[in-house]
Amino acid sequence: MEGHAGQKASLTxxxxxxxxxxxxxxxxxxxxxxxxxxxxxxxxAVSGWWTALSASEQTVAAxxxxxxxxxxxxxxxxxxxxxxxxxxxxVASWGTSSRxxxxxxxxxxxxxxxxxxxxxxxxxxxxxxxxxxMSGSRGQRIYVQSLVPPRFTTENYGTVIGAExxxxxxxxxxxxxxxxxxxxxxxxxxxxxxxAWMRFPGRALLIACVVGLLVVPLQLSLIPLLRFHNAIGxxxxxxxxxxxxxxxxxxxxxxxxxxxxxxxxxDIIEGARVDGATDFQIFRKIVLPLSFxxxxxxxxxxxxxxxNDLLVAKVFLGTSDSxxxxxxxxxxxLGSRGGNWEILTAAAFLSIAVPLVVxxxxxxxxxxxxxxxxxx
Amino acid sequence: MGQILYAAATIVVGVFLCVAYxxxxxxVLDRIFPMKGPQAAANVRKANAxxxxxxxxxxxxxxxxxxxxxxxxxxxxxLHGSGGQEFVGLDNYVWLFGDAKFxxxxxxxxxxxxxxxxxxxxxxxxxxxxxxRIKWGNFAKSLIFMPMAISFVGAAVIWKFVYDYRGAxxxxxxxxxxxxVGLGGDPVAWITVPFWNNFFLMVxxxxxxxxxxMVILSAALRGIPEETIEAAILDGASPLQIFWRIKIPxxxxxxxxxxxxITILVLKIFDIVxxxxxxxxxxxxxxxxxxxxxxxxxxxGRGSAIAVILMLAVTPIMVWNIRNARKEGN
Numbered sequence: 001m002e003g004h005a006g007q008k009a010s011l012t013x014x015x016x017x018x019x020x021x022x023x024x025x026x027x028x029x030x031x032x033x034x035x036x037x038x039x040x041x042x043x044x045a046v047s048g049w050w051t052a053l054s055a056s057e058q059t060v061a062a063x064x065x066x067x068x069x070x071x072x073x074x075x076x077x078x079x080x081x082x083x084x085x086x087x088x089x090x091v092a093s094w095g096t097s098s099r100x101x102x103x104x105x106x107x108x109x110x111x112x113x114x115x116x117x118x119x120x121x122x123x124x125x126x127x128x129x130x131x132x133x134m135s136g137s138r139g140q141r142i143y144v145q146s147l148v149p150p151r152f153t154t155e156n157y158g159t160v161i162g163a164e165x166x167x168x169x170x171x172x173x174x175x176x177x178x179x180x181x182x183x184x185x186x187x188x189x190x191x192x193x194x195x196a197w198m199r200f201p202g203r204a205l206l207i208a209c210v211v212g213l214l215v216v217p218l219q220l221s222l223i224p225l226l227r228f229h230n231a232i233g234x235x236x237x238x239x240x241x242x243x244x245x246x247x248x249x250x251x252x253x254x255x256x257x258x259x260x261x262x263x264x265x266x267d268i269i270e271g272a273r274v275d276g277a278t279d280f281q282i283f284r285k286i287v288l289p290l291s292f293x294x295x296x297x298x299x300x301x302x303x304x305x306x307x308n309d310l311l312v313a314k315v316f317l318g319t320s321d322s323x324x325x326x327x328x329x330x331x332x333x334l335g336s337r338g339g340n341w342e343i344l345t346a347a348a349f350l351s352i353a354v355p356l357v358v359x360x361x362x363x364x365x366x367x368x369x370x371x372x373x374x375x376x
Numbered sequence: 377m378g379q380i381l382y383a384a385a386t387i388v389v390g391v392f393l394c395v396a397y398x399x400x401x402x403x404v405l406d407r408i409f410p411m412k413g414p415q416a417a418a419n420v421r422k423a424n425a426x427x428x429x430x431x432x433x434x435x436x437x438x439x440x441x442x443x444x445x446x447x448x449x450x451x452x453x454x455l456h457g458s459g460g461q462e463f464v465g466l467d468n469y470v471w472l473f474g475d476a477k478f479x480x481x482x483x484x485x486x487x488x489x490x491x492x493x494x495x496x497x498x499x500x501x502x503x504x505x506x507x508x509r510i511k512w513g514n515f516a517k518s519l520i521f522m523p524m525a526i527s528f529v530g531a532a533v534i535w536k537f538v539y540d541y542r543g544a545x546x547x548x549x550x551x552x553x554x555x556x557v558g559l560g561g562d563p564v565a566w567i568t569v570p571f572w573n574n575f576f577l578m579v580x581x582x583x584x585x586x587x588x589x590m591v592i593l594s595a596a597l598r599g600i601p602e603e604t605i606e607a608a609i610l611d612g613a614s615p616l617q618i619f620w621r622i623k624i625p626x627x628x629x630x631x632x633x634x635x636x637x638i639t640i641l642v643l644k645i646f647d648i649v650x651x652x653x654x655x656x657x658x659x660x661x662x663x664x665x666x667x668x669x670x671x672x673x674x675x676x677g678r679g680s681a682i683a684v685i686l687m688l689a690v691t692p693i694m695v696w697n698i699r700n701a702r703k704e705g706n
Binding site: 011012015016018019020022023026027028029030032033036044045046047048049050171174175178179182183186187188190191193194195198199200203204206207208209210211212213214215216217218219220221222223224225227228238239242243244246247248250251254276278279280283304307308309310311314315327330331334341344345347348351352355356358359360363366367370371 | 380382383386387390391394395398399402406411424425427428429431432434435436438439441442443444445446447449450453460499502503506507509510512513516518519520521522523524525526527528529530532533534535536537538540546547548549550551554583586587588591592595615640643644646647650651663666667670671676679680682683684686687690693694697698701702
């Protein structure tokens, strides 16, 4: 479409800018999640992810050592020390009351009354001095605003994989996904071949049924199937969810594969028939290999759908650690760890990483499947 | 580890059983009606009449059990009490239409139905039209398409982070509130603002579905015959005129397909609401309400009644799809 006669240079620029804006709008939310999942959890809690590269300001509430540690120096009683426990940091400002935590700059001396003074240097070292011996059991409060250099870490991932159970949920999700992708393909491929290349009464009606079943809301199936699974003793478990996903995925699988198989060259299949090949042989040796692109398309759909599913897993699987999938675990974390973004972002990114890899690796087949699968 | 082995073993056994069924049943059929001997012609005819049903058997069984039977069973359950025992007639439906949460869900679902398909189709169309004109268009498309691969739950976390709210005295870590504060406004707890929070949830689905609309519409735009566009250029039409007057009318069919596909998805929307608000603050939708009543309250009668309402809502689209498919088939 490039280089229309009527197209002006300014319009081209407008197109570039408009597309750039769209791309930014569509990627920034995910990018924010990714950046945040690698940030130090204390920094993440107090500053936006877009400031991740600049030093963040943190308020530390410290105390001087207790008066037990005081020493006499040239007629004054003094306590020396450092406000930073690690001994490292940079003081931006400090104060002695929570109402004015930034009253003084580094190097300033604060008059605390009764002849006591406090000075805090930029490196965090303080000097508390008094005219007479200090008493009491606790030290003086110091509020310090320090500039902390940006810190990136993979600790968050370690936490969610281990302590928060995402590692186990990751395995559970795979356990659900793989059979739930493979089984419907096998079952559907035979049905699709029959609907595409075999002649029998009721074929048109069956095709219409498949098209109709494409849009049946799966909400309708939840209660009846759960009751059915309970009645036959299957209960909640992996076997039940594989069957459920197979049932829900089958209409699209049959529809996609049949549409593709119908388009295969008629000569090859008729020719094989004349040569005495049975339908089973034609299916296995000719149709199945030629249908690879459609099989791949559906496999990606079904994989993404079963991986990303929450509802079917909530209904057909239990809530124990051995059956909770990633989406279910993350929803649980959203409830229990609502404010702990370091946990939520890392967990969410782990759960979307696999679909994103599949997406970018197999985009071609996904697009092809979408184009074939939207009912015309 | 044992679990992985269990899953792997199931795949192997499942695949083996499938193959054994199809291969075995075909072999048996060939043995009963051999393709040679005095009755070869009659045998072939008989075998060919039976074979399609061997191929279709497992699919028909699964579809009947997992999709067709539930439709009727749901209707039956919706006429019964919470445990599915005593017959209550239309009581569940009468209760539904008097329930404030149900009416709120219907209103919200209608809002979703208007807003999400229209916005996703609009942005998809704009993205498709614009990216087709530039060199890095495919790269841009890929990125706009990416949210399609992200789960609704993952998207909910992503956007909950964007909408995050801190008190006005704290630094905002949510992008939206940071922008609002940066422009001199006050931070807002977006997802708790009744009525408007619905739109903040809808944005998530628009964000996910725009890529889908873009991919389909982009293919349709490329399929437009060049002659119609060239003729318009010769007549002196501007690019915008070409787009709205020449291209759009030729892809109406595809726009309708995109619109209805997203509509069906929207009717069933569950995960986003479940993860973001769980229907609080006036954001309830039918699918989430159905889940609440069925699996939290354990009332299968009321849950099924809501599911049946959902089924009724998709029925027109279903009929339309079947009619179109049959027209194409003939």
